[in-house]
Amino acid sequence: MNTFGKNLTLTTFGESHGPAMGGVIDGFPPGFKIDFDRLREDVAKRRPGSSVLVTARNESDSPEFLSGISPEGITLGTPIGFIVRNADHRSADYDDMGRVFRPNHADYTYIRRYGIRDHRGGGRSSARETVNWVVAGSLAIQWLESKGITIETVLSQVGSVTAGDIFDGLMTDPSKPFSLKIDPQLSEAMEELVKETKKAGDSIGGRVSCLITGIPAGIGSPVADKLHARLAAAMMSINAAKGFEYGLGFRAASSLGSETADHFLPIDASADALTTSTNYSGGIQGGISNGMPVYFSVAFKPTPTIMKPQETVDTEGKATILKPAGRHDPCVAVRAVHVVKAMAALVVADAML
């Protein structure tokens, strides 16, 4: 229930307002030197307050590694245990929580699932959980880079400000150079929109796009563990995710086969490294990577927490008004940029091991 992966597994724990988050990474390759500065950087980026786009919760977020890594920073092949302390166990703005079912939160579903819930906060449903994923993902990212695989993610939409079909160039002519960078003006407009939304006490949806390059052909499985199915499951596990598409995505529904076939290009010598003329497939055919870039996008809904009074019911089912509390991170997708990258790294590393 709290374990991701098969060969490389991440088992996590931690309530948002308990003493600590943490996890166990099992199956990580032995003999790999960890760059802890890089890791701290990755974790810091995820933290609310790390960007102008999001406001801070006071999270210290320095993971403590407890096992699996030698004093010299070399992985031992044994499970890597880590914890990340929660700086503020309990704050005033959650006072109502034990008595009210917040709209679009998991308060009610928790009660129905477990008969009890952590009245101190969002429990396991809090975005706080993703700090565990980013810690583990950072290790996976480093290992993948040592294999020549890089993962990039970008915020490709906030509300009506959108980068559109961001992978078009890559799809129609993968032989041309491609960059996932967003036009700076567009990025500014997204930033501006997040700020405005925040000022209005509202929240807003967004979309994150991801590009994986350097992944060799032959990764994934043809039936139950298709590479894209595992990516989909990982992405839809991120808080507030509502949609996933890879390759042509939803546009595939309106496409013709004759116009979207990726033709293999002839090569001189052996069939060792085929490429295709186009990349509508998104680098995966029959659930297995074909050596072309893998790319996908994930849609996120607005943060459920807003700074406006909201009608809801209490735990007795009686109508009540949920008053806005002091903290507010209006666009989940902003932070998800780092979480998508971490989860993609875990999935790809798992499929390779």
Next chain:
Amino acid sequence: MNTFGKNLTLTTFGESHGPAMGGVIDGFPPGFKIDFDRLREDVAKRRPGSSVLVTARNESDSPEFLSGISPEGITLGTPIGFIVRNADHRSADYDDMGRVFRPNHADYTYIRRYGIRDHRGGGRSSARETVNWVVAGSLAIQWLESKGITIETVLSQVGSVTAGDIFDGLMTDPSKPFSLKIDPQLSEAMEELVKETKKAGDSIGGRVSCLITGIPAGIGSPVADKLHARLAAAMMSINAAKGFEYGLGFRAASSLGSETADHFLPIDASADALTTSTNYSGGIQGGISNGMPVYFSVAFKPTPTIMKPQETVDTEGKATILKPAGRHDPCVAVRAVHVVKAMAALVVADAML
């Protein structure tokens, strides 16, 4: 690699051009009476040729049950083994297959994954595999219906003919009656478009939408086995699936939190059966069902096989032309209507057990 599920598992086998497909369903509840007529009907619907929209491969498709069910048709709690014989092991139109990598097929990725592939056909990547899923799914559907849960699926788009935001009514006012039925004229237009595409020797994409009603609150898990993440993985496991969205889906990216919150409605007595004013969440909050209808859509690409010559390479990497062969099922999505239903049933039943 060939097992779906956790508590209710389906392990499958079978190459499209081998002697038989088959599977093992483990964890099915004991003491349940199977309706075999209903099952045969479900399996027949999936078969190509069962609809005017698709042409036939000669598949007999009568599953033989070998275990787990008493002579009286009652499940025993033990694993249910079944096989479905393949009527035509090998046909002339696959003669090239051993020497050519077909575009958009998994021929090349198989070779890279396994170093060998079944030159008789698509192996495990064939849509033929889905007959196993439909057999198992039919049992799950029957069991879910006995619990008051129904699953409906519909073809909601073929190429440019689309039913649009088909769940709009359900989303904005779930208190009103809602039917997943498509306007007959629209259905006819889809049918017409499939026929034309077939005549042109081309193939075309489509979209399938699914509605699950009667699912109680509390099904699913908050972190690694979110109900919608498991639905996503199952749907993206279906051949040719390119995208998955539930609830607001990709529209969530352009939505405001204040406009898409599902407010809990007050009730008289206990909090036993809360409902929400709207259902933008798609019946799932924090990965756990909230008792409202669950709905989602899946995008499918056009069938890779078309009746036109296609440029590709042979297994030596030399340019070659793949000549069209005698059989052709132009719209994967048509058949996927039944597969989506089967896989959704397996996921929901698994989550309930």
Next chain:
Amino acid sequence: MNTFGKNLTLTTFGESHGPAMGGVIDGFPPGFKIDFDRLREDVAKRRPGSSVLVTARNESDSPEFLSGISPEGITLGTPIGFIVRNADHRSADYDDMGRVFRPNHADYTYIRRYGIRDHRGGGRSSARETVNWVVAGSLAIQWLESKGITIETVLSQVGSVTAGDIFDGLMTDPSKPFSLKIDPQLSEAMEELVKETKKAGDSIGGRVSCLITGIPAGIGSPVADKLHARLAAAMMSINAAKGFEYGLGFRAASSLGSETADHFLPIDASADALTTSTNYSGGIQGGISNGMPVYFSVAFKPTPTIMKPQETVDTEGKATILKPAGRHDPCVAVRAVHVVKAMAALVVADAML
């Protein structure tokens, strides 16, 4: 519940008196040529009636392979599905079964577990299930042999006729040649004892010993998947198994550390292939193979079915007498010789993959 293994899995199905047994082997290495004559031989050996020591049930036992193997007999990397038809679905001697709880059988525990049971026979608890294991095990045995690993098993005890501490030589001086062969006179005495027991309508326990040679160092895991723990679980899964010991086994409880340490012997060049002066460890240290022979023994209780009237109760709890039926295989351990070998092969192959 019906799946063994992690990387190489075997999922089985089949009631003893249903139409067929069968299974799915997933994760078997691709590109391996199967020797089907060898396989049929292995399966035939398991069959009751194949030895003078056991009487026959009319089992045809020719596995039909349905997938995962090319027409040329080469494994494809895809799941290997197979079935073995049951020749006699229902025989008169099981007439009482629906109404009586047989002593030492699983009739009563099945009812308590599932609320229902297959009144045609022993259901999944029948030794008939082991035909699936022997089919799968034969493939694993062949693959292991291609890697230089051989597995031998022998009947080392029947009742009071015992080969004693059969591994003593191997334990105290592994540098000397060692054979698992039993003295022919002893074997004859065991055979005689089984015959006498059968004539008396009684049944008798036994012990099977197993030797695995050629297993390289480094196979297994140090905590949750210790090689010997997985062997123990596999062996204790065999019908009627009551005890497992490896290396010094139960004698370890009365040993001194100074007398049973396996000292590493110096070698000239690298530490690539260390050996030890003695092999009290049974070839496994800390759950991981050390390159020395692995050996263990398994104790089996007498067959529960005997040819004497037995006091028991019916499904209402009323006293009744279970009358002896027409068939009787007095010593489970005789057949288990082949099952132990098959299961050991599956465990070792799994741990290597």
Next chain:
Amino acid sequence: MNTFGKNLTLTTFGESHGPAMGGVIDGFPPGFKIDFDRLREDVAKRRPGSSVLVTARNESDSPEFLSGISPEGITLGTPIGFIVRNADHRSADYDDMGRVFRPNHADYTYIRRYGIRDHRGGGRSSARETVNWVVAGSLAIQWLESKGITIETVLSQVGSVTAGDIFDGLMTDPSKPFSLKIDPQLSEAMEELVKETKKAGDSIGGRVSCLITGIPAGIGSPVADKLHARLAAAMMSINAAKGFEYGLGFRAASSLGSETADHFLPIDASADALTTSTNYSGGIQGGISNGMPVYFSVAFKPTPTIMKPQETVDTEGKATILKPAGRHDPCVAVRAVHVVKAMAALVVADAML
């Protein structure tokens, strides 16, 4: 690789000489009140130095719970994360460890498995790991007791001092009162023998016996997850375990079926709670509990570490003498009394959930 269980899982981490041990317990039932005093007691008992029989390593052993339990001590249904700090990360007596392969330790097998090992100590192979199991096991023990299930363990043999067939009474007449208590004189003799062995700088093997009462009928599975197979795997996972037997155990090999059948006793009303005249089966039939007491024994080899010089080789394969270091716990079985109980509790709780 470091996860035990299926529905109730324990995933552990920690090197013996790293900063901390720890684990994640997933699937523990929600709403259960934990008795922390009881837990601390259980953990303290396991600690070396807690008994006159063993010498102390300075282990503080107070688990810190980080999640899954409310401030009021109620389980939340979410994963329970905990850590146990290691008091002495590194001590002088392990100076040689990086250069020498200790006899009967896992130093060499680790290098062959991972290509690297933690030169600070025994890594994951240290008995230190079992503190994680005892922490998790204590929670399981408490939950089982709330269901009327109790688990007792006892040291039933040290070297030649043995309690013999300790379960004889229970086996032959389960209707009579039965206590697992060992005769005080025998216990004293065991204690004396451990002391003497320690004084001699040697180590000695032992045996632990376990009795589980109150377990309802119907727990376990008939094929791949037989209750006794899971107990066997758990027991053989304990450091230094060499053998496992339940019910008649190895004595079954020399028994007759007519003399060891457990006859069901007639009852007045329904078949709801059958008992048997004898309990040779050890409370399990066909892998499923039958409601009678479950009992088994585990044999342990002597501690590999002794206080005498030992011949071995260094990492280059050259002969060397391993000098005795300052610490020494001569009888693994003494501490295993608590570990067997913890692991048995985890297995039974898992099978019930």
